[in-house]
Amino acid sequence: MSAIAWIAVGSLAAWGWLLLGQGFFWRTDQRLPPQVHARVDRVGQVGPMDPVDPADPPVWPRVAIVVPARDEAEVLPLSLPSLLTQDYPGDAEVVLVDDDSTDGTGKLAGELAVRYGGLPLTVVSPGEPEPGWTGKLWALRHGMALARARGPEFLLLTDADIAHEPDSLRLLVTAAVENDLDLVSQMARLRVASFWERLVVPAFVYFFAQLYPFRWINGRRPRATAAAGGCVLLRSETAERAGVPQVIRQAVIDDVSLARAVRRAGGRMWLGLAERVDSVRPYPHLADLWRMVSRSAYAQLRHNPLVLAGTVAGLAVVYLAPPLASAVGLFGGDAVAGWVGGLAWLVMAGTYLPMLRYYRQPLWLAPTLPFTALLYLLMTVDSAVQHYRGRGAAWKGRTYARPEAAPDR
Structure with missing residues (x-):
């Protein structure tokens, strides 16, 4: 198999894990009321009970x-x-x-x-x-x-x-x-x-x-x-x-x-x-959203360049590889890369559908998630660049050049 096909296989494996092994993060049923009432099933996962009206x-x-x-x-x-x-x-x-x-x-x-x-x-x-x-x-x-x-x-x-x-x-x-x-x-x-x-x-x-x-x-x-x-x-x-x-x-x-x-x-x-x-x-504008994300993205990574590199690589393999492999399969004749990449892209889009429904957005936006992930990747890199330039987390006229959690006392 080609290198892009192997990357597509890795992406599909990652999506299999995310679908089933990451706490069913893609579901949107954790809400009040009444889903705060929870049960623990046989594998230790928490799920909602039958709806009940909470008592005053x-x-x-x-x-x-x-x-x-x-x-x-x-x-x-x-x-x-x-x-x-x-x-x-x-x-x-x-x-x-x-x-x-x-x-x-x-x-x-x-x-x-x-x-x-x-x-x-x-x-x-x-x-x-x-x-x-x-x-x-x-x-x-x-x-x-x-x-x-x-x-x-x-x-x-x-x-x-x-x-x-x-x-x-x-x-x-x-x-x-x-x-x-x-x-x-x-x-x-x-x-x-x-x-x-x-x-x-x-x-x-x-x-x-x-x-x-x-x-x-x-x-x-x-x-x-x-x-x-x-x-x-x-x-x-x-x-x-x-x-x-x-x-x-x-x-x-x-x-x-x-x-x-x-x-x-x-x-x-x-x-x-x-x-x-x-x-x-x-x-309303991309610049507004960019500032919202980039002001704290690198702080989330603890200002660690190795974690940043791993995050960028992970986003690329998980979110960007599927459409790239699909394109290689469609236009480059690599059938394995095309089919595996397309399947990974399909799983990715499927996990995004519940969130789009929650936000009452058209479901055709689901396949655009790789493009949005690319934007977030660039926002994260920009957050690191601003940090090393000494502008850190800027918000409403204040700049925190090296923000971090205070030590425990």
């Missing part, structure tokens, strides 16, 4: 909603009212941390609170972060400290671009209380409107689930740990025991670092796809 807690715990916000005047009118008007039977409040904004974010938040009423709102401004802190975690530090002084049992950490349906908080708290969870996180449904959003956004969530299979996170014997930073319900006592956010103060990928800190403290967690939580932040 006998006493609704007090919740503080903490929102870090830096220059969010554009999206705040779409997100903050959804928090202020939560239909929650217990005591709850909103703490918005204005992270040194220059667009009037804090003033706008106060105006929205007057206009919509609902939950009480407190706006605080901690100023520029101290050395050793990323901006978001510095904001969370102050917001969580203020909230803890009022004795909430739970903290809802949610980004300023995240809009919640009226029953979102109720469902999150019910899941945490009924299942004795310390952290409940939902990956908000990102906006998909422009051409580039349709092409890139579903794949972003697909790749995240591939890296951190939700079933592995949610199992009784967890094999992975992660959270989605846009929506995290966290038990206050567990946060204090884990030393959050101090122990992760330098983390750019703060959601995964947060989840790991909670897990080390003995916390139980659940992560799934959201039905009632949406991101309203637009990414």
Whole structure:
């Protein structure tokens, strides 16, 4: 067989493993409610039970909603009212941390609170972060400290671009209380409107689930740990025991670092796809999505050039080889390469279909996944280049030249 045929065989073998051995990452059934109720089957995989309506807690715990916000005047009118008007039977409040904004974010938040009423709102401004802190975690530090002084049992950490349906908080708290969870996180449904959003956004969530299979996170014997930073319900006592956010103060990928800190403290967690939580932040152009991915991609690889090289090679073999082998088979007469590459491409596209359905996108986009993977490969390489140029993770006027998780104390 030719070299490209052998590479195609390797790609097909990799897709066989990904299909069956990577926690069924491609399925999209880990959602609230009621799939938080889980069972463990004979091989230790976690799957949903028959749907049941979660019971209301006998006493609704007090919740503080903490929102870090830096220059969010554009999206705040779409997100903050959804928090202020939560239909929650217990005591709850909103703490918005204005992270040194220059667009009037804090003033706008106060105006929205007057206009919509609902939950009480407190706006605080901690100023520029101290050395050793990323901006978001510095904001969370102050917001969580203020909230803890009022004795909430739970903290809802949610980004300023995240809009919640009226029953979102109720469902999150019910899941945490009924299942004795310390952290409940939902990956908000990102906006998909422009051409580039349709092409890139579903794949972003697909790749995240591939890296951190939700079933592995949610199992009784967890094999992975992660959270989605846009929506995290966290038990206050567990946060204090884990030393959050101090122990992760330098983390750019703060959601995964947060989840790991909670897990080390003995916390139980659940992560799934959201039905009632949406991101309203637009990414209309490829450059916007490029910045979103590249600012943290190399941090995910621990700034290790060998890991980067392995990642690039892996993406090439798994995602780029199948269409290349198919083309060689079609135009170069290499029948083995063509058939094996085509089969690997078919399996790849099949695993992408559930995510496209979740995002309500046309299924004909499934065969374009290799092109999207090529974009992500280039974004990852660019992330490394920016890191070595000293521009690191740049976000809203701040640059973290060498971001990394803070050491445990």
